[in-house]
Amino acid sequence: MTVTYVIPGAEVTGLERFWQVVGEAVNGPDGYFGRNLDAFADCLSGGFGTPDDRDFVIEWREHELSRRALGHEETARQLRARLARVPEVNRAFVQGQLEDAEAGRGRTVFDWLTEIIDERAPGTLRLL
Structure with missing residues (x-):
């Protein structure tokens, strides 16, 4: 069964807020899923909340709002x-x-993040 993690793009107002939003999406309230680019890449490699079999999707809703905020x-x-x-x-x-x-x-920061997702967890990102 595929697990879907939802990033609500309207809540991403800067990089620091992205860390909070993605942490909560993957690991619940006050969850951690990286606080810098290297840690985020490590988390995407497994063992930090995502299924070990990589059967997950990151659904970034209203990503255009995030793209602007992370421009x-x-x-x-x-x-x-x-x-x-x-x-x-x-x-x-x-x-x-x-x-x-x-x-x-x-x-941009948005590009950095999406490139890390594509590199560490290919095929998991859905921009909506």
Whole structure:
């Protein structure tokens, strides 16, 4: 039997809220399913609430609302925070990503999340 986890897109107002929403969708009230991109990827690999046999679907309803909330403005905000703690060797790369985001170009937080889902749990994402 396939388990469906519903992400209510209207509730996703930023990345921090996404962590709360996806945690609750998978593991109930106050549930955990990652609090950063690496942890989210690990959770999708199994053992953190999803069925071990990968028989699940992530149904992201009203995803266009989330796409806007997790767009270039949120991406720039996240990259500014990352830039403050990134090693010097990666600073120019992150700075370039930040400049793109501030100009409304490049991948967004929404793209990061959907790409992680597609990579770690292929075929499970339904954007509605």
